[in-house]
Amino acid sequence: MPATRLSVSPEISRRNQVLLSxxxxxxxxxxxxxxxxxxxxxxxxxxxxxxxxxxxxxGSGIGLLVQPxxxxxxxxxxxxxxIIILSAIGAGIAYLSFHLATLPWHFLVLMAIGSNGSIxxxxxxxxxxxxxxxxxxxxxxxxxxxxxxxxxxIVVTLATGLLxxxxxxxxxxxxxxxxYQVGPLLFFLIAAxxxxxxxxxxxxxxxxxxxxxVSKAPFPENLKWxxxxxxxxxxxxxxxxxFLSIYMRQVGGNPxxxxxxxxxxxxxxxxxxxxxxRLSDTYGRRPILLIAYLLLPIRLALYAAAxxxxxxxxxxxxHGINFGIMGAIxxxxxxxxxxNDTRGQAQARLAMVTGFSSxxxxxxxxxxxxxxxxxxxFLSAAAIGVAGAAVFFFKVEExxxxxxxxxxxxxxLANPPQRR
Numbered sequence: 001m002p003a004t005r006l007s008v009s010p011e012i013s014r015r016n017q018v019l020l021s022x023x024x025x026x027x028x029x030x031x032x033x034x035x036x037x038x039x040x041x042x043x044x045x046x047x048x049x050x051x052x053x054x055x056x057x058x059g060s061g062i063g064l065l066v067q068p069x070x071x072x073x074x075x076x077x078x079x080x081x082x083i084i085i086l087s088a089i090g091a092g093i094a095y096l097s098f099h100l101a102t103l104p105w106h107f108l109v110l111m112a113i114g115s116n117g118s119i120x121x122x123x124x125x126x127x128x129x130x131x132x133x134x135x136x137x138x139x140x141x142x143x144x145x146x147x148x149x150x151x152x153x154i155v156v157t158l159a160t161g162l163l164x165x166x167x168x169x170x171x172x173x174x175x176x177x178x179x180y181q182v183g184p185l186l187f188f189l190i191a192a193x194x195x196x197x198x199x200x201x202x203x204x205x206x207x208x209x210x211x212x213x214v215s216k217a218p219f220p221e222n223l224k225w226x227x228x229x230x231x232x233x234x235x236x237x238x239x240x241x242x243f244l245s246i247y248m249r250q251v252g253g254n255p256x257x258x259x260x261x262x263x264x265x266x267x268x269x270x271x272x273x274x275x276x277x278r279l280s281d282t283y284g285r286r287p288i289l290l291i292a293y294l295l296l297p298i299r300l301a302l303y304a305a306a307x308x309x310x311x312x313x314x315x316x317x318x319h320g321i322n323f324g325i326m327g328a329i330x331x332x333x334x335x336x337x338x339x340n341d342t343r344g345q346a347q348a349r350l351a352m353v354t355g356f357s358s359x360x361x362x363x364x365x366x367x368x369x370x371x372x373x374x375x376x377x378f379l380s381a382a383a384i385g386v387a388g389a390a391v392f393f394f395k396v397e398e399x400x401x402x403x404x405x406x407x408x409x410x411x412x413l414a415n416p417p418q419r420r
Contacts, residue, residue, distance in 0.1 A: 012132050012141065016198040020129060021148040023197050026190045027121045028149030032156025033183035034095070034118070036245045036258050037176060041098065042107060043246060044173040051104055053366020056242050059111025061359030066116050067123070067352045071345040074127070078201050084124050084194040091117025092187030098180040115355070121190060123351035125149075130335035130347070131200050142335075143277025143328035150270045154263050156183070161259025171249065223337050225395035227349065230330060231357045232388030233296060237322065239361025240300055240381040244316070247374050253309035261313040268320020269327070276325045277332065285333045286398045286415070292325040293392045297385035304378040336399035393417075 012020070042052045070087075074080045094113035101107045126142060133141040160179055164171075245258045253261070280288045299318040306312045330350065338346035361381075368377045397415045 019197050020145050023193050024125050024146055024149040025152035026186055026193055027125060029152030029156040030186045032153045033160045033179050036157060036262050037179055039242055039245050040171055041176045044171060044176055049366045049369040053362035055104060055107050055111055056362035057359045059108055060115045060355050062112035063116030063119055063355055067119060067355060070120050075345055079199055080124050080127060081194050081199045083120060085191045087117040087120040088187045088191040092184045095180055095184035099177045119351045119355050123347040126331035127347045140278040140281050142331055143273045146328055147270050147273045150266050153266045157259040157263050161256040164255035220337060222397050225391060227353045229388050229392035229396060231353050232384055232391060233293060234354055234357040235361040236300060236381040236385035237296060238358055239365040240378055242362045243369060248309060248312050251308055251312060257309045261316045264313055265316045265319030268317050269324040272321050272324025273328050277328045280329045284398045284400060285329050286396060288325055289329050292322050293389035295321055297382040300378050300382035300385055304375040333399050
């Protein structure tokens with residue numbers, strides 16, 4: 001195959017590739033309005049940074065408690081489709097109800113329902129694809145389908161920015177209500193698409209045996225260390241990202257600057273993700289992931305140095321490298337460590353770690369913003385990112401067999417130094 005051409009996988013039919021791409025496009029497109037504007041919506045409703053942190057944190061925390069249940073349930077019934085539909089409809093109703101909320105606990109309840117749906121929908125894509133491809137092709141297969149999610153994000157976030165820029169009061173609640181009256185309809189589109197997406201059964205499973213035994217997902221040492229490093233990574237990245245749109249507003253950015261900032265990072269993400277999965281299949285998950293871990297603290301520190309909209313946007317472009325790698329390869333690595341009988345549980349663990357970090361980070365970093373300001377918060381997040389990189393480098397081992405041409409000359413990338 002020519003080096004410039006990337007196929008998804010011969011193990012997935014053309015029809016299923018289209019359906020999975022459409023599913024991932026729709027799921028990730030919801031973040032095109034949620035990520036930039038939920039913090040600003042809460043601010044417009046009178047919440048201060050500390051309250052915003054608690055709402056994000058507790059909302060995500062409540063949502064993540066359900067994820068292990070969903071993972072075990074989908075493995076038990078050997079089907080993901082029903083939970084996808086329920087999660088999508090629940091999230092859509094929750095976000096459509098934002099305009100009715102007046103008190104912090106109202107937003108907390110709605111965020112819990114919405115976060116639960118969003119967390120599961122993101123993990124479901126990895127589970128569906130992981131059940132259809134071999135481990136050797138898992139990185140490229142997921143990345144080349146997931147890239148359509150990034151395209152959906154770009155389309156929605158730029159459309160939202162253009163909508164709000166038409167108003168001179170784009171950050172007030174009345175204008176932001178327009179976003180939350182239209183954007184959540186995407187969740188109902190996801191529920192409709194779920195009726196057709198491929199949801200393959202485990203070979204030899206009996207669909208008429210709802211009480212069949214469910215294998216307990218193994219919890220190997222390697223998975224434990226990766227989830228710890230991933231927790232610190234997500235804690236630093238998304239804890240800081242919850243306040244990024246507010247920071248852009250502080251330095252003078254209008255709604256189009258906010259969405260342009262997030263879209264710029266995702267444009268870079270599309271380019272990186274197209275190659276990161278394939279490279280990880282060839283050279284291993286660990287060397288490629290290490291790039292993302294090392295870049296994150298640098299990026300977070302650079303936010304603290306940015307003092308104008310263009311500077312913040314320029315730093316955000318680095319998100320494309322971070323998520324272009326982590327967004328695809330973390331899912332592939334989890335699939336490496338699971339079987340068809342345990343893949344739902346394994347991806348639920350990744351989702352649970354994502355949710356737990358998303359639950360605790362906004363609370364802690366929100367307190368830092370209140371006490372010391374945005375710059376101190378970004379530097380604190382950078383320090384946490386360094387800790388995540390250290391855990392990954394010294395503890396996490398490679399999960400697949402890779403060609404040794406590069407790794408023979410760079411052995412320290414293949415496995416943690418003390419385990420070579």
